[in-house]
Amino acid sequence: MLETLNAQPADALLALIKLHNADPRPTKIDLGVGVYRTGDGDTPVFGAIKAAEQILLDTQNSKAYLGPEGDMGFVHALIPYVFGSDFDRSRVEGMQAPGGTGAVRLAVEVAARAGAKRILMGTPSWPNHAQIVSAVGLELKTFKHMTAEGTADLEALRAALADAAPGDVVLLHGCCHNPTGVDYTNAQWDEIAQMVAASGVLPLIDLAYQGLGDGMEADAYGLRKVLAAVPEALVAYSCDKNFGLYRDRVGAFYAVTSDADALAKAMANGATIARASWSMPPDHGAAAVRLILGDSALTAQWINELTAMRARMAEVRERLAAAQQIGPINMAPLGSQKGLFSMLPLSGEQIMALRERHGVYMAGSGRVNIAGLTTGNIEAFVAALKDVAG
Template identity: 40%
Template sequence: MIVTANSLAPDPVWELTRRYAADPRPSRLDLTLGVYRDDSLRAPVMDAVHAAERILLARRESKQYRGPSGHPDFTARMSTLLLGEELAERAIGVQTVAGTGALRLLAEFLAHFEPGRRVILGAPSYVNHAPVLRAAGLEIHSVPFVDESGLPWLEPTIDALRSARPGDAVLLQGNCHNPTGASLTSAMWDGLTDEIVRAGVVPFLDQAYYGLGDGLEEDLAGMRRLLARVPEAVISVSCSKAFSLYSERVGCALLLLDPSGAAGAMHTLEGIARTAYSQPPHHGAAIVATILQDEELEHSWRGELDRMRTRVASLRNGLVTGALSAGAPEAFAALRDQRGLFLSLPLSPTAMHRLQREFGVYGLPSGRINLAGVPGVAVDALSAALAEVAAEDAARGALVRAVA
């Protein structure tokens, strides 16, 4: 038999999405997937993307093979955008099948040179981090990332760094932490950087939500200061969120390393890509490259991205303020300090199930909801629902910390 009893369990996020689709209630809310939606709950195509597609259509470019490294100008321009010109001079990279493809490619790259290499990973983290790292043959050293109030808690990571072996890796999300929304301060980034340099470990940076926290340059500042002080690093990049290109599957894997090892590293990246998917899809990368090649289009894109960020921040403040006004416990006040698409609620799985059952609000059992899936007209009703289920949690002594 091809299929045995050892089948994999369904992905919990997509399982909830399917359940939402089968729910007949017109007022139901899908707050599961990390997709930016406008106030009419559409996942809009950005104006800059539309303009870039018109340019590409007029060019009538060939659909020929591009090779395992994908679109070189896309990768070079993304490297400059994220790292800055000086750091980008030390970087090489390849286009990948979105951010998850970059994670897997870089994980296999690290495992290729040191099978079983240990990666320090803060918990909770993006639901796919641990499965991808393990599937690539890496060993995970899990440490807590946040304290009971929902703030970043770096002591466990620092302790792990101090006991790490040179060549181990530490995975850090660049900003807008998924799922907690916890944001590292400048001092925290600098303190972590000191320990990483001292330990000689490899920083593994995951950049998926740049521009959706405090602004594009602000969101990248901590990572750039870290990379300026280390001899080598790996960076996985997604264009799904910042360019709203979810189904185009656009990303890249970047390496910061000594130039003497660049050729061998590039051959290795291309070899891993060749055996996984041969080469990445071209269209989405061509869209991003076209935007970043054109000063006017890039200016338009930056403005749209900032408006997305502002709307999400406004929704966060409105929901938290509304829930507190409706009687939610004071633990909700800490949610104002979170950043990015997600709000990590201090609710039990029982409360999250009640939200789904009674109010048609679909979020993860961990308490994570996607703010951008909330239309403005639903803020008051959702705030009241959150306060109601939170009060029940508090009465049962089941209210959890301000993060999942």
């Protein structure tokens, strides 16, 4: 029977990791997979996480099952950070999920069970968004996320919403857009909140990089604006970047409603979907986050570590922007783009030439992981870009 399965394309980004690992050149540069790196090229465990893990090691006396909703102390501890300290807590409830991926999956499945037929989404987007929408069996309607000038394309979003039908969901990146780094400005979010409210579509906000753009509060601006304007919304959250927990798979799915009965039903449906998918989310990373957020000294330590990450990425962006113009590529916008990623308008041949001639590894889309650049390799990267595109 299994021989009848269709072959599947290899995951391009995972294949890139293998190619990079096999390259013997010591000067090679990995701008592929989306993890933060220090100026030394490492992806260390946060000190605050290590401290919380030590507490867990010393005090955790059971690993008995928690339930499909996971660690509710973790889920509730995040609420003031995501929704704001003054958010009406009766409007929101959540559950833990295996990473932001699990949270997006839960959100899309709950929307489908509530009768959603279509997801409106700006492209390019994180490739897994489209895969999840398709796996759940919903239709995807795309619009352009970015203008040719490299700004967020509000008109395309406006047109998509004007064309929306009842039962549509609009998927928005809360901050640090993957893969473009092009976020909506606060003034644009003000408009988006009104546009979404007027359209009647259900917003699904994916917040996977809070704190990596302008800070924890600033990065929640758009989400909070939209939630203040609409009666209902879904949120998919990831702690895998802002707590450096990647492989521990730490995320949360939230529903916001104006009706207690709808909120309870959203959670009950989320729980049955979780039960039939992974039964319960992995505990360890979420427990560590709960301990950090419940202790002011650990919270301050975590915020300091997050601030240092953001400062390093800002410095790299500033240096890239200083290159100004490389052939047809305007480097200046990279300075104001947000988060781990930006996209360079390179052809497939140029991306291959960067790999073969210079050992620079980046996704075929031209997406670069800003944190892959360090004081030690940024000049070489700019020189390589000049060689292939200048």
